[in-house]
Every structure is written in structure tokens, then in C-alpha cells.
Amino acid sequence: xxxxxxxxxxxxxxxxxxxxxxxxxxxxxxxxxxxxxxxxxxxxxxxxxxxxxxxxxxxxxxxxxxxxxxxxxxxxxxxxxxxxxxxxxxxxxxxxxxxxxxxxxxxxxxxxxxxxxxxxxxxxxxxxxxxxxxxxxxxxxxxxxxxxxxxxxxxxxxxxxxxxxxxxxxxxxxxxxxxxxxxxxxxxxxxxxxxxxxxxxxxxxxxxxxxxxxxxxxxxxxxxxxxxxxxxxxxxxxxxxxxxxxxxxxxxxxxxxxxxxxxxxxxxxxxxxxxxxxxxxxxxxxxxxxxxxxxxxxxxxxxxxxxxxxxxxxxxxxxxxxxxxxxxxxxxxxxxxxxxxxxxxxxxxxxxxxxxxxxxxxxxxxxxxxxxxxxxxxxxxxxxxxxxxxxxxxxxxxxxxxxxxxxxxxxxxxxxxxxxxxxxxxxxxxxxxxxxxxxxxxxxxxxxxxxxxxxxxxxxxxxxxxxx
Numbered sequence: 022x023x024x025x026x027x028x029x030x031x032x033x034x035x036x037x038x039x040x041x042x043x044x045x046x047x048x049x050x051x052x053x054x055x056x057x058x059x060x061x062x063x064x065x066x067x068x069x070x071x072x073x074x075x076x077x078x079x080x081x082x083x084x085x086x087x088x089x090x091x092x093x094x095x096x097x098x099x100x101x102x103x104x105x106x107x108x109x110x111x112x113x114x115x116x117x118x119x120x121x122x123x124x125x126x127x128x129x130x131x132x133x134x135x136x137x138x139x140x141x142x143x144x145x146x147x148x149x150x151x152x153x154x155x156x157x158x159x160x161x162x163x164x165x166x167x168x169x170x171x172x173x174x175x176x177x178x179x180x181x182x183x184x185x186x187x188x189x190x191x192x193x194x195x196x197x198x199x200x201x202x203x204x205x206x207x208x209x210x211x212x213x214x215x216x217x218x219x220x221x222x223x224x225x226x227x228x229x230x231x232x233x234x235x236x237x238x239x240x241x242x243x244x245x246x247x248x249x250x251x252x253x254x255x256x257x258x259x260x261x262x263x264x265x266x267x268x269x270x271x272x273x274x275x276x277x278x279x280x281x282x283x284x285x286x287x288x289x290x291x292x293x294x295x296x297x298x299x300x301x302x303x304x305x306x307x308x309x310x311x312x313x314x315x316x317x318x319x320x321x322x323x324x325x326x327x328x329x330x331x332x333x334x335x336x337x338x339x340x341x342x343x344x345x346x347x348x349x350x351x352x353x354x355x356x357x358x359x360x361x362x363x364x365x366x367x368x369x370x371x372x373x374x375x376x377x378x379x380x381x382x383x384x385x386x387x388x389x390x391x392x393x394x395x396x397x398x399x400x401x402x403x404x405x406x407x408x409x410x411x412x413x414x415x416x417x418x419x420x421x422x423x424x425x426x427x428x429x430x431x432x433x434x435x436x437x438x439x440x441x442x443x444x445x446x447x448x449x450x451x452x453x454x455x456x457x458x459x460x461x462x463x464x465x466x467x468x469x470x471x472x473x474x475x476x477x478x479x480x481x482x483x484x485x486x487x488x489x
Contacts, residue, residue, distance in 0.1 A: 040453045051442045058435045063305040065428045071301065071315075072421050074294040075403040081290040082400035084283040090396075091380035095276035096251055100269035103262060104230070106253045108273045114250025116275065119232055121253065122268040126260035127202035127228035127242050134215040136192040143167050147212030149197070152176040155212075164193055171197070181208060203227040203240025228255055232271075248273070277372055284383070285363070287396070288340065292360040295319075299356040311424045315406060320359075322402055327382045328392040335395060338379050339367030 084090055094114050096106035103123050108114040143162045146155030154174055156162050162170065164185060171183040179200065186194045195213070199206030204223040219225040227238040230253065237247050242255040251273060259267065298312060306312045323342065326333040336342070345358040371379050385394035393401075407419045418426075 040450060043449075043453060051439065051446070054435055054439050054442065058432060058439070060305070061428050061431050061435065064309070065425055065432070067297075067301045067305040068311075068421050068425045068428070070297055071294070072407045072425075074290070074297050075407050075421070077290040078287075078294055079400045079403035079407075081283075081287045082396040082403075085287060085383050085396035086394075086400055087386050087396075088380050088384045090283070091280055091376070091384050093276040093279045094250075094273055095279070097272045097274070098269060099271070100266060102256055103259045103267055103269050104253050104255050104271075106251055106271055106273075108251045110250065112246065112250035114248070114273060117248070117273045119248065119271040119273075120268060121271050122231040123255055123259045123262070124229040124231060124236075124267070125227075126255050126257075127240060128218070128226045129202050130199040130204075130207045130223070130226055131218040132197040132208075132210050132215050133186075133218070134195040134213055136188070136194060137164055138191060139193065141193070143213075145212065147210070149177060149210050150180055150208035164195060168195065180206075201240070202242070205240040230255070275376070280372070281368070284340070284368070287399075288361045288363055291399070292357075295358075295360045296356045299354070299358060311420060314420060316359075318402060318406070322395070322398045325398070327385055327394045333378070333382045335361070335382070338371040338382060339364035339369075 089111065092110040094108040094110050094116070096108040096114075098105050098121075104121060141164050143155055143164075143166075146153045146157070148154075149171065152174060154170055154177070155167075168183045168185055171177055171181075181197050181199050184196045184198070186196055188194070195215070197208075197210065199208060203226050207223040207226070224238060227240050228242050228244070229236060229238050230244060230247075231237070232248065237244055239245075239247075242257075244253040247253055248271075251271075253271070298316060302309075302312055324334065340361055340363055343357050343360045343362050345355040347355075368379075381392075381394065383394050383396050385392045386397050387393050405419055406421050408422060409418050
């Protein structure tokens with residue numbers, strides 16, 4: 022508003038107070054607009070949080086959507102000090118029990134030169150792994166120079182490293198270590214004599230294990246797909262264990278824990294959404310029809326069975342709906358009302374007795390089994406509510422997306438009305454000050470004229486002032 026100030030010098034009236042009271046009375050619509058704006062912003066925020074929770078539901082469905090997600094396997098080593106393992110059903114792993122014996126870990130190839138005294142000088146180039154290295158200008162290299170040049174050579178530094186060992190008796194040894202383990206790390210050295218750390222066959226450097234009497238080798242300590250879909254990794258130091266501790270069992274079986282963890286993630290994400298809806302209905306989204314529509318769609322999917330069997334509901338596998346049984350008309354229901362709770366014993370029994378049915382109810386996909394399970398349906402619903410999707414070849418905006426865009430447009434309209442109201446109040450204040458200025462000017466002129474006339478009259482013969 023305007024910063025004009027005026028004190029009613031001529032009239033003695035409290036002009037500033039009069040104008041301030043008048044403008045405040047006219048500003049009543051502004052307060053209503055500001056209140057509407059705050060309420061609309063709160064609704065936008067509530068829908069933003071709702072969209073976030075729907076996205077969490079969609080993400081939680083990712084690990085349950087598809088029957089293949091229920092074929093997860095775990096590979097359990099009987100002795101982690103010897104080896105660990107992991108199984109991948111997508112790579113073809115199946116249930117099985119095996120005996121695994123660790124015979125040796127993978128070693129790095131090492132070349133050790135013959136003893137060299139302190140007077141050693143390299144006068145000609147040598148060849149290491151096909152790379153020539155050495156003096157070219159007639160200036161011999163000592164052993165330290167040779168080690169340094171090998172380590173910084175662009176063709177060698179990623180393949181091997183060079184070191185010098187002193188035996189304390191004046192002898193020095195150039196030691197070249199491969200950076201890659203096993204036979205794959207072996208390299209050739211020409212031009213300098215020495216020894217290798219294997220006898221006749223470089224595969225002696227490979228890791229070796231025995232699986233049910235069958236020998237397997239690997240240039241690293243990881244045996245990839247050594248059993249179909251199963252990787253076995255030797256634990257550091259496994260080759261040094263006692264013979265009895267080198268042999269252990271390996272069990273590949275269905276990973277019920279991972280499956281239950283994924284079910285728990287779904288239940289939590291769904292419950293976070295329902296609790297937010299229940300809280301929002303008591304606050305920013307009270308009476309909002311969009312909320313009721315979203316609840317209806319969620320409830321419809323929750324009580325729609327998978328496939329043709331009406332018993333294929335979540336409750337069949339121990340995932341039950343919480344109902345606030347203490348609710349009385351006129352009272353607010355619990356925020357947990359409508360959430361899911363897992364009957365652990367019932368879910369365990371379902372996994373043990375009818376696992377395929379659990380997988381179908383939750384994970385079925387229309388392209389695989391002619392029906393969509395809960396994971397697919399909830400994921401699709403969350404996608405449809407929050408984003409623009411394509412339906413029957415046409416783009417369709419999500420219900421929450423439409424509502425948020427409508428509320429954002431409303432905020433812009435309110436902002437425009439607030440701006441115009443502020444401008445109108447500023448103009449009103451300026452006009453009132455101008456009008457009071459004019460009145461005060463007239464009053465000041467009248468006072469001045471009256472004073473002049475009084476002086477003139479008092480000078481006339483026979484004039485007596487009143488009261489004398």
C-alpha cells in the first residue's frame with residue numbers, strides 16, 4: 022500500500038487512522054483470497070505426497086511382477102571360510118545339493134630374475150610381453166632405472182608390476198608380478214634370465230575346486246556358471262585351510278526370505294499410501310471427490326481375485342485388510358483403517374504348501390498366464406493415476422496429475438486476484454489522501470480568511486469583540 026502520511030493539520034481530524042481503517046475494511050476480500058491460496062497450496066502438497074506414495078507402490082511391485090520373480094534362488098555354503106556362492110534362476114539355476122572341495126586358490130604369475138649384483142647394467146633392450154624396453158642411446162640402465170621404466174611403460178603398467186628384492190648378501194632380484202591371476206596373467210620375458218613360479222603348465226596358477234568328484238578350474242577365484250546359473254567364489258585364504266575344512270556342502274534352494282522381503286515392501290508401500298489418504302481426508306483434502314475416487318479404485322483392485330478362481334485373493338495367502346472395529350458414527354476412524362497386515366503363519370503355510378498359487382496370485386502377468394496378478398494391477402493403477410499413459414492409442418492424463426494441474430491453475434488465478442486487489446487498495450489509499458488533502462486545504466483557507474476578516478473588523482470604529 023501507499024506510504025503517504027497526513028495528520029489533519031487544518032481540521033484536527035486523525036486522518037491517518039481514518040484512512041487506515043477504511044482501507045482495512047476494503048481489504049477483507051484480500052484475507053479471504055490469501056486463506057484460499059494457502060488451502061489450495063496445502064492440497065497441491067497433499068497430492069504431491071500422494072503421488073510419491075503411489076510411485077513407491079509401483080516400485081515395490083517391480084520385484085513381484087511376473088511369475089519369474091518368484092523363482093529366486095539362494096546358494097548357501099556350508100563353510101563361508103572356504104567359499105561363498107550365489108544362484109540366478111534367470112541363468113538357469115535350479116534346486117540342488119553339492120559337495121565342493123577347494124584344492125587351490127588362483128595365483129598371480131611371477132617372474133624372478135637370476136641374482137644380479139650391484140654392478141648390474143642393462144646395455145641392450147629386453148622384451149616383456151611383446152613390449153621392448155631398455156636403453157637406446159648407449160647409456161646402460163642400472164636395475165633401479167629398469168624397474169622404474171617397466172612400471173611407467175604404457176604397454177606394461179596395466180599388465181604387471183616390477184619390484185626389486187635384496188637378499189642381504191649383495192644380490193638383487195628383479196621380480197615381475199602379473200596383475201591378473203591364473204594362466205590368463207602369464208607373460209613372456211626375453212633378454213634376461215630367471216625363473217617362473219610354475220613348473221610346466223601355466224594352468225597350475227589357476228584356482229581349482231572339485232564338485233561332486235568333477236574338477237573345475239578358473240583363472241580367478243570366482244567360478245562363473247560352474248554349476249548352471251551358480252557362481253562360486255573362493256574366500257581369501259581358502260587354499261591354506263586344513264584338508265577337512267576345504268570340503269563343504271553347497272545347497273541351492275528357493276529363496277523364501279527374498280520373496281517375503283519383497284511382499285513386505287509391497288505391504289509397507291500400500292499402507293503408507295492408505296495412511297496418507299486417511300490423514301489427508303481429515304485435513305487438506307477433506308471432502309475431496311478425487312480422494313474418494315482413488316480409494317474406490319484401490320479397493321476395487323484389492324478385492325478383485327487373480328484369474329477365474331474367486332478365492333485367489335490376498336487374504337488367501339495371509340495378507341489381510343485391517344478394519345477399525347472401534348469406529349462409531351460421528352467419530353474419526355483410525356488412520357490404519359483399510360491398510361494391510363500380514364498373517365505370518367498363514368503366508369508361510371501358503372509358501373510351503375501351494376507356492377505356485379502364491380506366485381500366481383501376486384505375480385501373474387496377462388502376457389504369460391492370461392491374467393494380471395496384484396503386482397501388475399497395482400503397478401498399472403499407480404501409473405495411470407500419476408502420469409500420462411496411452412490407452413487405446415490415445416494419451417490419457419492421470420487423475421492426480423489432472424487434479425494438481427487444476428489446483429495450480431487455481432493458485433495462479435488467486436495470485437492474479439490478490440495482485441489486482443492490492444493495486445485497488447493502493448489506489449484507494451492514494452485517492453483518500455488526495456481528497457483529505459483538498460479538504461484540509463479548503464479548511465486552512467477558510468481559517469486564514471476568517472482570521473483576516475476578524476482583524477479588519479476589529480479595526481473599525483465602534484467594533485467591540487464578542488465577550489467585551
